[in-house]
Amino acid sequence: MIYREAGQFKASYEEDQQIFPIKQDRIVMAALVVAAFFVAPFVASEYWLQAVLTPVLVFALAALGLNILTGYAGQLSLGTGAFMAVGAYATYNFLLRLDGLPFLAGLVLGGLSAAAVGVVFGLPSLRIKGFYLAMATLAAQFFIVWALTKFPWFSNYSSSGIISAQRIEILGFAFDTPARKYLLTLAIVSLLALAAKNLARTNTGRSWMAVRDMDVAAEVIGIPLMKTKLLAFAVSSFYCGIAGGLYAYTYLGTVEPDGFGLDLSFKILFMIIIGGMGSVLGAFLGAAFILLLPVGLNVLMHTSVGVLVPATLASNLELIVFGVLIVFFLIVEPHGLTRLWQIGKEKLRLWPFPH
Amino acid sequence: MARVIGDVILDLQNISLSFGGVKALTNISFDVREGEIRAIIGPNGAGKSSMLNVINGVYHPQQGRIVFRGQERRRMNPHEAAAQGIARTFQNIALFKGMTVLDNIMTGRNLMMRRNFLWNALYWGPTRREEIAHRRRVEEIIDFLEIQNIRKTPVGRLPYGLQKRVELARALAAEPSLLLLDEPMAGMNVEEKQDMCRFILDVNEQLGTTIVLIEHDMGVVMDISDRVVVLDYGRKIGDGPPDEVRNDPVVIEAYLGGAAH
Ligand SMILES: Nc1ncnc2c1ncn2[C@@H]1O[C@H](COP(=O)(O)OP(=O)(O)OP(=O)(O)O)[C@@H](O)[C@H]1O
Ligand SMILES: [Mg+2]
Numbered sequence: 001m002i003y004r005e006a007g008q009f010k011a012s013y014e015e016d017q018q019i020f021p022i023k024q025d026r027i028v029m030a031a032l033v034v035a036a037f038f039v040a041p042f043v044a045s046e047y048w049l050q051a052v053l054t055p056v057l058v059f060a061l062a063a064l065g066l067n068i069l070t071g072y073a074g075q076l077s078l079g080t081g082a083f084m085a086v087g088a089y090a091t092y093n094f095l096l097r098l099d100g101l102p103f104l105a106g107l108v109l110g111g112l113s114a115a116a117v118g119v120v121f122g123l124p125s126l127r128i129k130g131f132y133l134a135m136a137t138l139a140a141q142f143f144i145v146w147a148l149t150k151f152p153w154f155s156n157y158s159s160s161g162i163i164s165a166q167r168i169e170i171l172g173f174a175f176d177t178p179a180r181k182y183l184l185t186l187a188i189v190s191l192l193a194l195a196a197k198n199l200a201r202t203n204t205g206r207s208w209m210a211v212r213d214m215d216v217a218a219e220v221i222g223i224p225l226m227k228t229k230l231l232a233f234a235v236s237s238f239y240c241g242i243a244g245g246l247y248a249y250t251y252l253g254t255v256e257p258d259g260f261g262l263d264l265s266f267k268i269l270f271m272i273i274i275g276g277m278g279s280v281l282g283a284f285l286g287a288a289f290i291l292l293l294p295v296g297l298n299v300l301m302h303t304s305v306g307v308l309v310p311a312t313l314a315s316n317l318e319l320i321v322f323g324v325l326i327v328f329f330l331i332v333e334p335h336g337l338t339r340l341w342q343i344g345k346e347k348l349r350l351w352p353f354p355h
Numbered sequence: 356m357a358r359v360i361g362d363v364i365l366d367l368q369n370i371s372l373s374f375g376g377v378k379a380l381t382n383i384s385f386d387v388r389e390g391e392i393r394a395i396i397g398p399n400g401a402g403k404s405s406m407l408n409v410i411n412g413v414y415h416p417q418q419g420r421i422v423f424r425g426q427e428r429r430r431m432n433p434h435e436a437a438a439q440g441i442a443r444t445f446q447n448i449a450l451f452k453g454m455t456v457l458d459n460i461m462t463g464r465n466l467m468m469r470r471n472f473l474w475n476a477l478y479w480g481p482t483r484r485e486e487i488a489h490r491r492r493v494e495e496i497i498d499f500l501e502i503q504n505i506r507k508t509p510v511g512r513l514p515y516g517l518q519k520r521v522e523l524a525r526a527l528a529a530e531p532s533l534l535l536l537d538e539p540m541a542g543m544n545v546e547e548k549q550d551m552c553r554f555i556l557d558v559n560e561q562l563g564t565t566i567v568l569i570e571h572d573m574g575v576v577m578d579i580s581d582r583v584v585v586l587d588y589g590r591k592i593g594d595g596p597p598d599e600v601r602n603d604p605v606v607i608e609a610y611l612g613g614a615a616h
Contacts, residue, residue, distance in 0.1 A: 013487050013490045013491060013494070014483075014487060017483075017486060017487065017490065195476040195477070196476075198475060198476050198477065198478035198482075199472060199475050199476050201478075202470075202475040202478065202482055202486055203461075203465055203468040203470070203475060203486075204472040204475045204476075205475075206454070206458050206461055206462045206465070207462070207465060209451060209453060209454050209458070210451045210454070210462045210465075212451075212453070213450075213451035213452050213453050213454065214449050214450070214451055214452070216413065216433075216449065217445065217449035217450070217451070218451075218462070219433045219434060220411060220413065220433045220436075220437060220442075220443060220449075221437055221442065221462060221463055221465065221466075221525065221526075221529060222433075222434055222437030222438060222465055222466040222529070223462070223465055224434060231472060235472065278453065
């Protein structure tokens with residue numbers, strides 16, 4: 001089918017306000033969702049489900065959380081890992097200490113705990129911006145990882161703060177295989193992605209972007225700066241918290257505080273830089289790209305140039321490629337893969353007559 | 356609709372504002388009547404923009420009082436000013452660069468949107484109805500300002516003249532009773548200026564909006580304003596109908612004679 005907007009006249013604002021106003025986009029999206037829910041669990045190997053698809057979804061959710069704060073609301077944060085840690089450890093403790101608490105309730109409480117912590121560490125944003133705010137969130141990053149290691153209560157007195165996720169059971173149904181865990185992750189991430197898209201296209205998202213683009217003008221048209229920024233911190237941290245919970249429960253199973261360090265925060269920041277700031281799609285593209293890049297490079301080197309590349313160079317190659325890409329996107333295309341994708345679509349729309 | 360000039364709705368009394376050692380405004384008083392177009396003129400650095408910033412609370416004067424709609428205040432704050440029906444545009448366009456024209460204008464209606472973020476996350480139902488109702492009003496403004504063909508364009512990509520128009524649209528979206536315009540025609544060509552003049556007059560006549568306008572183009576000021584305040588070095592040196600002000604020797608000396616624009 002040819003990708004065309006022409007001839008699809010919007011008869012009403014309802015139609016024009018849809019998430020995907022162009023029919024072909026809707027079809028592609030629907031196909032993707034069907035494939036993710038009904039094809040992938042049956043055709044993908046356990047390795048792919050457990051080590052590739054599930055983490056891509058979890059990281060996409062975390063990137064989405066960061067994108068809400070940084071991409072939409074314009075508040076730079078280096079504390080993503082910490083907010084994920086709060087989500088994971090809070091979920092663990094709620095499930096551990098409240099007998100009979102359903103898994104999903106524990107997960108949501110974990111997300112809400114992260115939201116609360118996010119708001120506290122977001123308070124400096126009312127006074128400071130940019131680099132200095134990044135420093136404040138960096139403080140959150142170090143403080144939380146330190147606290148989780150320092151106070152053994154958080155990990156129920158296990159050695160060096162390690163926690164092992166409890167069994168996941170929802171309404172008597174156990175999510176104990178890679179395929180089931182993947183499906184649970186997919187369902188949660190899809191719902192939250194839809195919610196994020198809805199926030200982005202309504203008054204909430206417009207207020208975030210207004211504060212990001214020109215805070216004085218936002219205030220002058222009546223957008224309350226404090227409330228808007230703190231809401232961004234809360235919602236963003238909630239997403240990161242849920243991502244942290246899934247990271248522990250459906251992806252790794254066992255986590256320790258150091259696993260939520262600055263490395264993780266940076267990894268997620270790179271995802272939104274490469275995927276695209278201020279875009280829901282970008283979070284997914286960025287997460288998939290960064291997690292699949294090593295896999296791709298690996299395959300490439302084993303099949304084609306394997307003999308020629310020494311092992312030490314091979315392991316550094318990944319870092320080199322990352323570095324180059326980050327610089328490329330920061331300088332050349334701040335809107336990341338999402339923008340490249342849009343440009344591609346625009347070209348396609350005009351094809352074969354580019355003028 | 357015939358224009359009706361009503362009572363005083365904004366009364367500024369003895370406003371003084373300084374930044375460190377710089378006196379931007381010194382003991383300035385003037386009023387604005389409901390339904391009129393009130394111009395503020397003066398040479399560069401006279402304190403015109405500072406005056407607008409005092410009116411909607413971006414700057415806080417050290418002295419003086421502001422009476423708006425019978426309520427007396429030491430100072431405004433921007434949020435309260437917006438809630439009270441004061442909207443404005445800026446001298447250096449202050450649009451949300453990363454957003455489309457449509458979204459920029461929609462933000463102008465944020466104070467009228469009642470649904471909280473939880474409803475918005477859900478979208479279906481109340482939020483959808485609300486979004487569509489406001490979209491409809493915004494489309495009327497888009498038609499009024501003749502910017503239909505750019506509604507989905509990110510504002511950062513628009514030429515200067517159109518950006519000024521979009522900023523006016525965003526201010527109008529709030530359905531203000533008092534509209535503050537800081538040099539709405541600066542940097543425009545003759546044709547764009549004529550369009551902007553027409554829009555300002557239409558807003559004033561058809562919607563009954565009171566307008567306070569800063570403008571350097573004396574022709575425009577004389578044509579469209581009911582009364583003019585003249586500032587010079589932060590002091591008021593003239594106030595009255597355009598004809599009167601134009602012939603005032605003090606004004607001619609300080610402004611028209613000195614730096615004819
Ligand atoms: N935020 C600020 N901080 C310091 N000084 C300021 C500030 N805003 C204005 N001023 C000073 O106040 C004085 C009046 O400035 P203002 O911008 O109000 O003048 P204006 O009449 O609008 O001039 P123009 O025609 O150039 O726009 C100037 O001397 C300016 O430098
Ligand atoms: Mg000025």
